[in-house]
Amino acid sequence: MRRRPSDWRLKEMTAMSGSSLLGATPATVALDASLEAYARRFRERPGRAKPLSPQLRRLEAESIFIMREVAASFEKPVMLYSIGKDSSVMLHLALKAFWPSPPPFSFLHVDTTWKFSEMIVFRDLIMKKLGLNLLVHVNEEGLRRGISPYASGSGLHTQVMKTEGLRQALDAYGFDAAFGGARRDEEKSRAKERIFSFRSQSHGWDPKNQRPELWTLYNTRKAPGESIRVFPISNWTELDIWSYLAEEEIPIVPLYFSAQRPTIERGGQIFMVDDDRTPLAPGEAPQMRGVRFRTLGCYPLTAAVESPAADIDAVIAEMLTATTSERSGRLIDHDESGSMEKKKREGYF
Amino acid sequence: MTSAVTARHLASAEKGLLRFITCGSVDDGKSTLIGRLLYDTRLIFEDQLASLQVESARRGARGGGIDFSLLLDGLEAEREQGITIDVAYRFFATGRRKFIVADTPGHEQYTRNMATGASTADLAVILIDARKGVLVQTRRHTFINHLLGVPRIVLAVNKMDLVGYSQARFEEIVADYMAMAAGLGFKSVTPIPLSALEGENVIAPSALMPWWTGESLLGFLEEVEVEDARLASAMRFPVQWVNRPHLDFRGFSGTLASGALAPGDPVVVARSGKTSKIRAVVTADGDLERAEAGDAVTLVLEHEIDISRGDILCAPSARPTVARQFLSHVLWMHEEELQLGRPYLLKMGAQSVQAVVSAIRHRLDINTLSPAPAETLELNGMGLCEITTLQPVAFDPYRDNRETGAFILIDRFTHQTVAAGMVEASLQKATHVYSQAMDVAKPARSVLKGHKPAVLWFTGLSGAGKSTIASLVERRLSLMGAHTYSLDGDNMRQGLNKDLGFSDADRVENIRRIGEVARLFVDAGLIVTASFISPFRAERDMVRSLLEPGEFIEIFVDTPLSVAEQRDPKGLYRRARTGEIGNFTGISSPYEPPVDPEIRLLAGEGDPAVHAATVVEYLKMAGVLARAEDAPLDFSI
Structure with missing residues (x-):
């Protein structure tokens, strides 16, 4: 590692x-x-x-x-x-x-x-x-x-x-x-x-x-x-x-489930401060928020969603009523169309 | 871990999956229809919708609305051309069912994409523009669905808003279509009037078409029965991978293509006829008491019998056909046209063998659906062809089993998929395929001549010494009283093959014709010497396959490139090096040496006469030159 x-x-x-x-x-x-x-x-x-x-x-x-x-x-x-x-x-x-x-x-x-x-x-x-x-x-x-x-x-x-x-x-x-x-x-x-x-x-x-x-x-x-x-x-x-993960009981990274995590806001999206490499504005301090991730990538490029869903059933329940696609949290997709x-x-x- | 939520979601999946394809001509509104289905079943998320609105506005979509087709046309190149050029797969679900839609293009040059979508579809939605009615394209799309065995058709008469939602117009189109589709054997053809743009009769019945008493499109798709034909067919288990983690376990992994199986069932290996019994049906979730079509399992058998990838296990009472020749519908999918006699790689299930298209019975004219004579098939051409494989393959007719009756052809050099095929029938039981029994048979001629017939095939680089050695061999054989004939590149190219050039295609055809000529001479009882560079293993193997075992004697005239180039008797290497001659074997085109030739002559050195003597010695040893007294006399007149 x-x-x-x-x-x-x-x-x-x-x-x-x-x-x-x-x-x-x-x-x-x-x-x-x-x-x-x-x-x-x-x-x-x-x-x-x-x-x-x-x-x-x-x-x-x-x-x-x-x-x-x-x-x-x-x-x-x-x-x-x-x-x-x-x-x-x-x-x-x-x-x-x-x-x-x-x-x-x-x-x-x-x-x-x-x-x-x-x-x-x-x-x-x-x-x-x-x-x-x-x-x-x-x-x-x-x-x-x-x-x-x-x-x-x-x-x-x-x-x-x-x-x-x-x-x-x-x-x-x-x-x-x-x-x-x-x-x-x-x-x-x-x-x-x-x-x-x-x-x-x-x-x-x-x-x-x-x-x-x-x-x-x-x-x-x-x-x-x-x-x-x-x-x-x-x-x-x-x-x-998600259904397969649930039915097969496959372990996944806990970041997919909600927990109190140190976060900052950038451009209307929430990011986790995973280590000290995140540049903070003078006086800015990370805030603890109840967040989870729908997709995982590089932490500076992967936005969190505020959610109380702490287990897989809650995640699926939220997804069934979701109004944004999972890749909306991925910055690299939005550079330009195509x-x-x-x-x-x-x-x- | 199943909560109420998961259970509710999965309940919808219990109704099963429907895979369908949409086909239509350019501007029939396919993408709009699928976009509408996704939108109305809430499968478009806000962020996707937002970018869709921006994009629609930029392209000046009608009245500031949403252009649904933009959601689907995934590739930039298509967006620039404003048409869909490839197959896209879309997913949506309703409370009742999950759907996978293959969005396939309609214009003529992309028929292959439609066939791709149809190959896995349970149902086809064929779109018709209500203003235009049944077009040539409609006929083509319908026929491809028929050919690919798609059982059900929905005739979606779109753009009803542009014909005033006219019942009379709808009925006129339906009558035209039914007349055309009659006799193609679909399980059902269901016409539905709609307007994708306006959303009329797509998701729910339309108030604007009160005369329509049938279902909306989605209503029908949710309810239509898709019986799984694979379950009812005979058991076929194609072995994909031999599972051997250690000495105590030997299993055969694969997906059951059709039927069902259970421990204790007797099985037979289709190609070898070896039999055994199923001992266990193994999965990572435990051993199963029964597996059925579609299940991915690993079988353990009672006996140690020889089984490898490509074998098909089946019930002894219902076996597939095992043959080297069969009749098949072929859809050509590549710019480079079909070449009769050229070896392709045929992939059928897990079986991969070399194969040639040996004849085209007829091509199908897509406009009239009538057969016409043809010597080749071009991109998007369809025809009924005779296929010959180098080794026997196990198969079922496609109409009986889509899993074991389909194949693709792959070009051996470019590795492109060039054709899709659907087996119609075996040719080996049909008497007309066997060559006409002659009054004087080959063994009889052999007796008369005092030796067995054979082809001495000299292969090697240009300048290797093939013709020199071959002509010495022929002279010695003549002195011994043998009946001989010599074929070489120059004499063939000046006569029979003078219409051929040096492209890959022509080279293949050149060798094929030579092989056929050699076969005739062998049939006449002669010893034929043939001297050709013949750089490709597959072409040599193809000639070998035309002859009986022992008749083809491959002689590798193994001269290093440097020596051959130094000799350069015709000045060809020099011209190849300067680029004056292209595709020159050894310089700009590969030479594939024989893997296991009957004779290998190290002809870079030594006296050609000694090499010739080596060949003659071999012929004595192999029994070609001994008198053939033991050949059965066959004067069956």
């Missing part, structure tokens, strides 16, 4: 919020226990109390089919693990798809060094409990250039630390297929992405020259150096994800 700067103010606040970097608090003990129980399920296979809903069973089977197809067709696949709820579902599906074998591919996290600290704690603990080897890649050259979301802006930060970082990692390890957790309901250009999406040697996506994808006959052929991005949860909606498509052409997931 990367070490993060910290100071007295942060320590004080995290102690208050119950989300800690300081070792064993009641929260981390509970997390440890829940991840241990989760890992034990795959060892002991206790069986389900209640069958999975038909709709989710169909989506699950489709995703498993896709993952097996990749395992059988590529030499060196990798699953991108970004610690969020969609990644939690993907990881869970991968554990189920190949049981009793472990997932026959690596896991990779492209770390920007600006993730919420609770995400990193969760990441390292769940991988340890499951006995999986996670590769963590940081664009060191970007760090040397001093790229950060505050200094460089969201666009450049994402371009360098995420998109370029991802390309570096894919090239360095020579992965020929990479699973991503994108869903078609998230964004307009994603609605048109294939499940098996071909990428050139420079990782570019050519939306006008996509391979037709019929039935479940996925074309896995490519030349050396080219790669394929695979989106096994393409057909899931945000509601499907911006996601631009990022994707450059190799973003």
